[in-house]
Amino acid sequence: AYFLRPGDPTAPILYDVDRIRDGKSFSTRRVVAIQHGQAIFNLQASFHAPEEGLSHQVPMPDVPEAESLPDFKTRMAPHKHLLGEWYDRPRPIDIRYVDGDPMSRSRTPTVQQKVWLRADGTLPDDPTLHACIVTYASDMTLLDTTVLPHGLNWTDSGLQMASLDHAMWFHRPFRADEWLLYDQMTPTTSGARGLATGSIYTHDGQLAITVVQEGLIRRERS
Template sequence: MTDAPLLDPIDDLLDVLDLTYEGPTTIEVASPTEATGDLGTYVGEVYTGRSQPQLYGRVFGGQVLAQCVMAAGRSVAAVDDGDGPRHIHSLHGYFLRPGDASKSIQFVVEGMRDGRSFSARRVHATQEGRILLSMITSFQEPAEGLDHQIPMPDVPRPEELRSDREILARIDHPYAQHTARSRAVDLRHVERLLLGPADPGPSEQSVWMRVERPLPDDHLLHAAILAYASDYTLLEPILRRHGIGWGDPRLRPASLDHSMWFHRPGRVDDWFLYSLSSPSAESGRGLGMGHMFGSDGTLLATVGQEGMVRLKG
């Protein structure tokens, strides 16, 4: 069991995303089967980052997503042909193994291509010779083109809702207390917070989110924290559809993959709405989909994740 972070939660998150550049390096990783003991190698620009302390010692998936975005973006920063910086517009990754929150993570960035308008990077997040997450990202320089978006749902404003932090702080349970103290992003559920059993309901929900402090004007940082926050509640519509709370002792959830498309720039230190749904669940897996809207209704990003949602016993 790991103690709560000593830093202020926002300072802690910013420190976790401030990766250390190690230079071009070769990393040895275990074979995919882990049975032969053979090692493979990856060559690329290597960055190192620490993990946020977690109550049960397992790395939060959103943290690794965000760190991969930072590493890939740092490697693209130098690519500028005079038409402006290239910003991330998509990522597609697979979670392969759980990580240990007490140990650092190395991010190996492979430069796949730098074209006239787009740059592609592959990132492997590794820990002690094992790949935790493998991701491909794409970046684009500013461009003109067709423009449309879906409307933001009509839901109560965040000022009308209670903070999840306030609700969790009143629950006498180690995980609720840890989450209330350590979460850097303020969440406010429009629907009832899904803690215990409930009647099966619609497979849709909305959550307001915000970092409660002004952050630097860094496009990459805001995109990384959007990716970080996207992993918080993405599987909840599956549980809500079946009346299952996060506290159900039978529940065995885990993220399997994660895709995200960044449509327009936005700030995470202003309120943004995460509108979520689940079109399907089967075979112990469930699919979560989400749209992130700025407080003015601008569509910032679209997210998709398939997760393992098994019930044991």
């Protein structure tokens, strides 16, 4: 997926879907999201009918349980003055930082972070709905990883960050209303672009999704 222009949350979105191919095992679609007569988003999607095959995965990291960690508002309360009205917004996705306070922790350079996440509420038994919700949630916190090696965080003045492209591979079943561990790492940031990768595990350790995101990372010149 490529984010081409800023979206307007007050205007309808027209989705232009191109049925590229429908095969016995795979189907392919190309989607363009249009607002105000301009393309704002481009997506290429491949769907695969379930089938048996070889299976292996990288083990899930050993981390504290999500319920033992503070929720977002509790964790970020010391920084409420920096977040303004954003702090009080409703949060349909419950996010629990594993590695401590993300604001203070940013001052200790690192290339990785981990968060637990889940939808705040019980969802119907619709796998497509669960995939859509986790797709939405997968954009949260991932790009932040790209500035952690530089001792920065997303609230720093003069720092501009925006998603440029986003890719996901769905490996195994999961539920968005159960805890998922999002293990994130940034291999590089250069040329005003940062790259981050993420592995999303179910609570019982199954690798469900792999994510890769590239984002714009700009700092104002002094």
